[in-house]
Amino acid sequence: MPSRTEWHSWKSGKLCKGCGLCVEGKKLVLFVTGLCAQKCFYCPIGEHKFGKDVVFANEWRIADPENPKELLEEARLTGARGAGITGGDPLMNTERCCEYIRLLKKNFGKDFHIHLYTPLKLVTAEKLSALRSAGLDEIRFHPDLDDDSLWTRLSLARDYGWDVGVEIPALPGYELKTKRLIDFIADKIDFLNLNELEVSDTQAVHYDLKSKGFSPKDSVSYGVKGSENMALRMLAYARKKNAPAHYCTAKLKDSVQVKKRIQARAENVALDFDKITDDGTLVRGCAYLSFLQPGAKYRQRKAEIDPSKAMALLEIARHELIGLGMKEDELMIDPEKLRLLMPAESARKNSGLIKKKGMIPCIVEEYPTADAVEVDVKFV
Numbered sequence: 001m002p003s004r005t006e007w008h009s010w011k012s013g014k015l016c017k018g019c020g021l022c023v024e025g026k027k028l029v030l031f032v033t034g035l036c037a038q039k040c041f042y043c044p045i046g047e048h049k050f051g052k053d054v055v056f057a058n059e060w061r062i063a064d065p066e067n068p069k070e071l072l073e074e075a076r077l078t079g080a081r082g083a084g085i086t087g088g089d090p091l092m093n094t095e096r097c098c099e100y101i102r103l104l105k106k107n108f109g110k111d112f113h114i115h116l117y118t119p120l121k122l123v124t125a126e127k128l129s130a131l132r133s134a135g136l137d138e139i140r141f142h143p144d145l146d147d148d149s150l151w152t153r154l155s156l157a158r159d160y161g162w163d164v165g166v167e168i169p170a171l172p173g174y175e176l177k178t179k180r181l182i183d184f185i186a187d188k189i190d191f192l193n194l195n196e197l198e199v200s201d202t203q204a205v206h207y208d209l210k211s212k213g214f215s216p217k218d219s220v221s222y223g224v225k226g227s228e229n230m231a232l233r234m235l236a237y238a239r240k241k242n243a244p245a246h247y248c249t250a251k252l253k254d255s256v257q258v259k260k261r262i263q264a265r266a267e268n269v270a271l272d273f274d275k276i277t278d279d280g281t282l283v284r285g286c287a288y289l290s291f292l293q294p295g296a297k298y299r300q301r302k303a304e305i306d307p308s309k310a311m312a313l314l315e316i317a318r319h320e321l322i323g324l325g326m327k328e329d330e331l332m333i334d335p336e337k338l339r340l341l342m343p344a345e346s347a348r349k350n351s352g353l354i355k356k357k358g359m360i361p362c363i364v365e366e367y368p369t370a371d372a373v374e375v376d377v378k379f380v
Helices: 017-022 069-077 090-108 125-134 151-159 175-185 201-205 227-240 250-269 298-304 307-323 344-349 351-356
Strands: 010-012 027-033 082-087 113-119 138-142 163-170 191-196 245-248 282-289 332-334 339-342 359-366 374-379
Touching (some): 010 227, 017 027, 017 138, 027 069, 027 250, 082 090, 090 113, 090 125, 151 163, 151 175, 307 332, 339 344, 344 351, 344 359
Parallel strands (some): 138 163
Antiparallel strands (some): 010 245, 332 339, 359 374
């Protein structure tokens, strides 16, 4: 029988190396393109990535894909010991993948473990050889369960001396097709990963799982009803075929993988006066310009203003607040979100002064990620 792990997942056999680093929060997610020819109906990619040739290192969009300095900085800030290359289909731009693999290996060493996900549509011996020569350690294929015509391409990967796996969602109603795939791959791969199928808000932009009869298993989870039970049956079936398998739950991704990565990043980016919560979020005091009040349309308003004008106003406000007694080393300008940062207690204590300067004092809890998504905003 499959065994439960300490990471809210299940396994039958040994965990592959890529997953071992992932559950420690030590894998950087390298999204190399949103372009893909396969069009899986369960694709979870959000509208800001889907069908677009954009690059992200975790939540940080790389401004210039030809000079991905953010990639190296994100790996450093999160203490990454490896990366997972994903998309879209990374093989839409194999050359970019190879360049990034070489860059990461050069900067973090040959033991920096890199795996890559890809459907089978664009798989060729030439592309696999290029990836392996660049230093790719592990490859994971996404076969189409509804079309077995390309499954034979899996055999091409056995010639390169790396770890080969298959990773698919656990789709309720696809049990027979999944068993058929397991029968086919059992002697061709090193591991099988099954992911809990999730219904996300962003999916409705391009595919709608709910219209296909898939629904959340409860009111607090994006996990799909029936996905876990089906995955556990498939793990048991894979065990009979001597194929090591792992079932990755939505809870593992959110409560373990992402949480640990965020905690590591928080330790590296927190200001001296920030409070780091157990979840890795930052609690800090903030003062916003009156026309950039935090709220639902904050990012839209920010995109519409002249940042140099906002920075000039922040410089003036900071100088005046220091003149009124606020501590210089506890009052910093945030050029990314165009606001002043300070200790939470300072925002509370000096809320009157801040308001007199036409600014809006708040205590904010937010992620320490590049996008700094707010968890909570309290006006003081």
